[in-house]
Amino acid sequence: MICRDSAREFDVGILGGGLSGSMLGTVLAKRGVKVAIIEEDEHPRFAVGESTTPHTSLLISLLAEKYGVPEIEHVAYPERLAEHVCTSAGLKRYFGFCYHRPGETYDPAEGFQIGTASKDENHWFRQDIDRYLFELAVQHGAVPMRKTRVTGVEIGDQGAMIETDKGEVIRARYVVDATGYKRILARRLGLRETPTRLKHHSRTLFTHMVDVPAFQGDGSPMPLPWDLCTLHHCFERGWFWVIPFNNHPVSTNTLVSVGLTMDPRRYPRPSLSPEQEFRQFLDRFPSVAGQLAGAKAVRPWVSTGRLQYSTTRSTGRRYCLMSHASGFVDPLFSRGMVNTVEIILALLDPLLNALATDDFDEEAFRHIDRLQQRVLDYNDNLVNGSFISWSDFDLWNAWLRVWALGTILAEFRLMNALGDYTETRDDRHIRPTVQEPVFSDFEDPDYAAFFREAVRWIEAFEAGTLPASEAAAHIFCLADQYEFPALINSEAMRRAGWLKPGQRMSESNINLVRRSFRWALTSPHTRDLFGRFETLCRWCNHRPDPHLADLSQLVQQ
Numbered sequence: 186m187i188c189r190d191s192a193r194e195f196d197v198g199i200l201g202g203g204l205s206g207s208m209l210g211t212v213l214a215k216r217g218v219k220v221a222i223i224e225e226d227e228h229p230r231f232a233v234g235e236s237t238t239p240h241t242s243l244l245i246s247l248l249a250e251k252y253g254v255p256e257i258e259h260v261a262y263p264e265r266l267a268e269h270v271c272t273s274a275g276l277k278r279y280f281g282f283c284y285h286r287p288g289e290t291y292d293p294a295e296g297f298q299i300g301t302a303s304k305d306e307n308h309w310f311r312q313d314i315d316r317y318l319f320e321l322a323v324q325h326g327a328v329p330m331r332k333t334r335v336t337g338v339e340i341g342d343q344g345a346m347i348e349t350d351k352g353e354v355i356r357a358r359y360v361v362d363a364t365g366y367k368r369i370l371a372r373r374l375g376l377r378e379t380p381t382r383l384k385h386h387s388r389t390l391f392t393h394m395v396d397v398p399a400f401q402g403d404g405s406p407m408p409l410p411w412d413l414c415t416l417h418h419c420f421e422r423g424w425f426w427v428i429p430f431n432n433h434p435v436s437t438n439t440l441v442s443v444g445l446t447m448d449p450r451r452y453p454r455p456s457l458s459p460e461q462e463f464r465q466f467l468d469r470f471p472s473v474a475g476q477l478a479g480a481k482a483v484r485p486w487v488s489t490g491r492l493q494y495s496t497t498r499s500t501g502r503r504y505c506l507m508s509h510a511s512g513f514v515d516p517l518f519s520r521g522m523v524n525t526v527e528i529i530l531a532l533l534d535p536l537l538n539a540l541a542t543d544d545f546d547e548e549a550f551r552h553i554d555r556l557q558q559r560v561l562d563y564n565d566n567l568v569n570g571s572f573i574s575w576s577d578f579d580l581w582n583a584w585l586r587v588w589a590l591g592t593i594l595a596e597f598r599l600m601n602a603l604g605d606y607t608e609t610r611d612d613r614h615i616r617p618t619v620q621e622p623v624f625s626d627f628e629d630p631d632y633a634a635f636f637r638e639a640v641r642w643i644e645a646f647e648a649g650t651l652p653a654s655e656a657a658a659h660i661f662c663l664a665d666q667y668e669f670p671a672l673i674n675s676e677a678m679r680r681a682g683w684l685k686p687g688q689r690m691s692e693s694n695i696n697l698v699r700r701s702f703r704w705a706l707t708s709p710h711t712r713d714l715f716g717r718f719e720t721l722c723r724w725c726n727h728r729p730d731p732h733l734a735d736l737s738q739l740v741q742q
């Protein structure tokens with residue numbers, strides 16, 4: 186396509202060869218673009234960000250389908266991942282949330298198991314996933330510069346000059362910052378938003394551990410064991426994560442990712458080592474201690490400062506920041522890689538077009554910045570609302586629906602778009618249809634209004650103008666009024682891997698799912714909703730469930 190001769194001249198210079206730089210580099214190289222990936226480290230190397238969601242996997246499938254790179258899709262499917270990539274990843278069958286109060290043992294009625302769909306998701310052992318993707322980019326023709334640190338970038342009318350610690354100058358017509366939280370370009374161009382506009386405050390401690398038993402949750406009424414999920418132990422203004430890599434039948438990995446995220450305004454940083462600080466939190470929560478007290482770290486703990494950061498803009502003339510270089514909120518709900526793949530998808534067509542026409546007009550990239558900023562604000566409100574809600578279980582029970590409603594509907598819309606696109610190759614199916622979304626071009630059109638209203642209620646509780654019970658009731662009431670147009674198409678489910686080959690989904694089953702979703706998302710007392718579809722959707726059992734008898738009739742149909 187657009188190559189030139191010099192070994193130091195490229196169409197695109199990608200700063201950082203992590204997950205985003207390598208995925209983008211793979212597709213660009215596949216399209217004949219001369220691309221350099223400059224990575225200061227060497228693979229395999231540690232990286233955090235391990236838990237995928239159906240939204241992540243569907244976007245990866247779309248990327249693979251649209252740009253003809255099926256090897257990228259291997260990382261989205263546990264079986265394909267084990268066969269083609271590595272045997273060090275774990276399984277995520279559902280999101281698990283257990284609620285804890287200091288000094289009290291866990292009440293099994295205060296847990297949630299929310300299925301990731303019929304298809305399992307992944308716990309990526311990132312060092313192996315990132316290495317695979319980096320090598321994939323190289324196989325497709327990207328030029329790797331390993332152990333090469335970018336030290337400076339200058340962007341002019343004709344392109345960018347990238348300086349490295351080896352004294353080289355690399356020229357590129359377009360530059361992408363994929364350096365993650367180091368976000369070198371944002372610093373260089375003065376794009377960091379200081380102080381950040383983000384409301385949420387958290388810092389984190391994390392490591393990889395061995396000897397982590399499954400959480401027991403004594404007397405749990407939940408149908409699945411607690412080690413088949415990304416497990417969140419939530420408490421007032423904080424949460425622990427437990428992400429097993431050792432729970433896939435063919436996994437050769439004994440490690441479990443363990444972390445703790447908390448609001449430093451509520452829990453000021455003590456003068457302790459990260460491990461001592463972590464153990465101090467275990468002392469507060471006896472049931473979490475029951476699971477993690479004997480666990481041993483196998484790598485040094487990482488202890489961060491405040492995690493939140495943002496940028497004033499993420500695209501401009503001849504540059505774009507990847508999602509993690511543009512901003513970050515919190516690992517809660519595993520939204521980081523969703524945003525990462527979303528931005529790669531948003532960038533590819535305008536970038537390929539600009540390279541082909543040599544027209545790098547900023548306007549063609551402006552929508553990417555709008556997407557980044559609104560996604561960041563959505564993540565901020567979502568996590569901030571969760572931290573607020575954790576002072577009261579009923580409020581958390583309500584707030585969880587705010588996340589689930591948007592997420593599940595967006596996943597179904599995206600799944601249908603992927604199915605239609607695969608069948609027709611018609612771009613119209615995957616073009617944004619929602620005019621003013623808050624977090625995804627695939628979200629339900631009514632969700633933005635619902636979300637803003639829910640944020641208003643939770644913040645009213647935080648401001649002290651509304652008791653928790655009333656805020657929770659308002660949010661359930663909002664959910665009850667929701668139209669809930671769940672679109673479900675069995676061919677699309679098959680393309681997405683949500684139905685296995687040979688598995689059938691009758692129209693009446695689809696209708697059952699549709700009705701049951703509506704019910705699950707609006708009733709505070711739901712449990713084991715889709716026992717028949719194995720992992721599709723399971724909810725909490727806070728109190729004896731008045732609807733359960735009706736539901737079992739529904740399920741018998």
Ligand SMILES: Cc1cc2nc3c(=O)[nH]c(=O)nc-3n(C[C@H](O)[C@H](O)[C@H](O)COP(=O)(O)OP(=O)(O)OC[C@H]3O[C@@H](n4cnc5c(N)ncnc54)[C@H](O)[C@@H]3O)c2cc1C
Nearest residue numbers: 201203204205225234235236334335364365509516521522
């Ligand atoms: C604590 C934590 C937990 C998370 N958990 C999840 C999760 O469970 N699920 C999820 O979806 N997301 C999660 N995320 C987000 C996820 O980590 C990111 O979305 C993802 O890693 C972004 O990938 P990336 O390639 O853009 O950045 P990174 O993975 O950070 O890669 C950046 C690369 O750039 C290189 N680099 C940096 N500076 C330079 C330089 N000057 N020169 C050359 N190379 C350089 C680095 O060596 C690195 O390889 C989490 C994030 C954090 C902080």
